[in-house]
Amino acid sequence: xxxxLNIIKVGGPVVEEESSLxxxxxxxxxxxxxxxxxxxxxxIATALADRLGIETQMISGRRITSAxxxxxxxxxxxxxxxxxxxxxxxxxxxNAVGLTGADMNLILSVKRPAELVNFGFVGDVKxxxxxxxxxxxxxxxxxxxxxxxxxxxxxxxxxxxxxIASSVAQAMASRFDVxxxxxxxxxxxxxxxxxxxxxxxxxxxxxxxxxxxxGVISEGMIPKLQNAFDAIAAGVSKVVITSxxxxxxxxxxxxxxxxxx
Amino acid sequence: xxxxLNIIKVGGPVVEEESSLxxxxxxxxxxxxxxxxxxxxxxIATALADRLGIETQMISGRRITSAxxxxxxxxxxxxxxxxxxxxxxxxxxxNAVGLTGADMNLILSVKRPAELVNFGFVGDVKxxxxxxxxxxxxxxxxxxxxxxxxxxxxxxxxxxxxxIASSVAQAMASRFDVxxxxxxxxxxxxxxxxxxxxxxxxxxxxxxxxxxxxGVISEGMIPKLQNAFDAIAAGVSKVVITSxxxxxxxxxxxxxxxxxx
Numbered sequence: 001x002x003x004x005l006n007i008i009k010v011g012g013p014v015v016e017e018e019s020s021l022x023x024x025x026x027x028x029x030x031x032x033x034x035x036x037x038x039x040x041x042x043x044i045a046t047a048l049a050d051r052l053g054i055e056t057q058m059i060s061g062r063r064i065t066s067a068x069x070x071x072x073x074x075x076x077x078x079x080x081x082x083x084x085x086x087x088x089x090x091x092x093x094x095n096a097v098g099l100t101g102a103d104m105n106l107i108l109s110v111k112r113p114a115e116l117v118n119f120g121f122v123g124d125v126k127x128x129x130x131x132x133x134x135x136x137x138x139x140x141x142x143x144x145x146x147x148x149x150x151x152x153x154x155x156x157x158x159x160x161x162x163x164i165a166s167s168v169a170q171a172m173a174s175r176f177d178v179x180x181x182x183x184x185x186x187x188x189x190x191x192x193x194x195x196x197x198x199x200x201x202x203x204x205x206x207x208x209x210x211x212x213x214x215g216v217i218s219e220g221m222i223p224k225l226q227n228a229f230d231a232i233a234a235g236v237s238k239v240v241i242t243s244x245x246x247x248x249x250x251x252x253x254x255x256x257x258x259x260x261x
Numbered sequence: 262x263x264x265x266l267n268i269i270k271v272g273g274p275v276v277e278e279e280s281s282l283x284x285x286x287x288x289x290x291x292x293x294x295x296x297x298x299x300x301x302x303x304x305i306a307t308a309l310a311d312r313l314g315i316e317t318q319m320i321s322g323r324r325i326t327s328a329x330x331x332x333x334x335x336x337x338x339x340x341x342x343x344x345x346x347x348x349x350x351x352x353x354x355x356n357a358v359g360l361t362g363a364d365m366n367l368i369l370s371v372k373r374p375a376e377l378v379n380f381g382f383v384g385d386v387k388x389x390x391x392x393x394x395x396x397x398x399x400x401x402x403x404x405x406x407x408x409x410x411x412x413x414x415x416x417x418x419x420x421x422x423x424x425i426a427s428s429v430a431q432a433m434a435s436r437f438d439v440x441x442x443x444x445x446x447x448x449x450x451x452x453x454x455x456x457x458x459x460x461x462x463x464x465x466x467x468x469x470x471x472x473x474x475x476g477v478i479s480e481g482m483i484p485k486l487q488n489a490f491d492a493i494a495a496g497v498s499k500v501v502i503t504s505x506x507x508x509x510x511x512x513x514x515x516x517x518x519x520x521x522x
Contacts, residue, residue: 091414150351
């Protein structure tokens, strides 16, 4: 039987607020067994860029990453956010090690071709180094992954944190029984955005299509759930969308009962 | 017989200039066997602080690290410089992993007490995690260390890169035959600062005292050499001061021939 592995992805808004960050780190420290934390930090990057007079441009929720913006995200994601999370986890007794995709060649990507939109220094994941992550985990370390990859040609690249979490979960599923948890500021997928108690406990692929059709699921939640179904199809045992305080409950994303996915 | 371990410390001026950085990384990539790179980055931190309107204050060559400055050095040392060095070493076929003292609790420090001078968030090294570094090296990884430590209470601390290199070298000497190389913009300790060919090939402790007495060795070179003699006294096999292009030649720092150091 495979060992379990919990991969928790925590977005910018959770990392950026002191109370939600502390709540997340406490919950994370209590998870037993193998675990990986993947974090964002977009709002802090935008704030630093502002102070430096570098304009932030987003297209479909994705950051256009100029050479100057690449420096900003390398500093904020790889340095400020990553190392503060690591230091705080160490204080909670978690043997955290903060890493980007360049470290130990953990996540190799290719610069996204400039087609309709030129996203700049943005990387699409090509390869996850399962052996290196396995080795760190076997040594008792808890990887804390920043949303940065590299191209093996000497360049760092900016990569969406949801994509990092999903790619790592899919690759690690060959060796572990993986649960992937997306931790956001809402307690799960809501039937009514204005009512935090309207969490939909289970969503299958069929449900998803119906809920998108009826407009209950919209905007940013669509790619997040698509990502979740891709992960399930690629062998991830369970995908959960929940809030940082519990890291339990929330919405469980599942394949259709009759599906071969 | 102990395995060899080369620890190379590369200062700010070398990291900050494209040509000397590339030269250093090429030389470093050609070193066979176990190796660790320790880097600085002070000038880049000062430049970023300037752009953010944060004043840089130095006392005896050491940075006063306010809460705001701690964010700057965490971004620059732990993010920008560290990850760019790692990505470029990966491109040169070196399996680099960029780390601070917080990662895997590699280097634990205590905040320097505010006595004559309040240095702020500056850490004095208390402990180097030899086992964790050994483990990484055994896995074929090449640690790239940023000059940052932590206090195990959730705080990052700023720590001088020479001190990091020297502390790591001393601790690792229990398990490895360690050569510690300080790589600076001069080709070694010079008899005449204006003549790069006047490198003093060997300096013993007695020579050092005489050269300080006669004024040949002065200013920043005094603590650097003191550091080197401390390392030798603590079991480091060899300390070298040289330039980045060769990582050989330069000045070899040695105990007195008759000494028990």
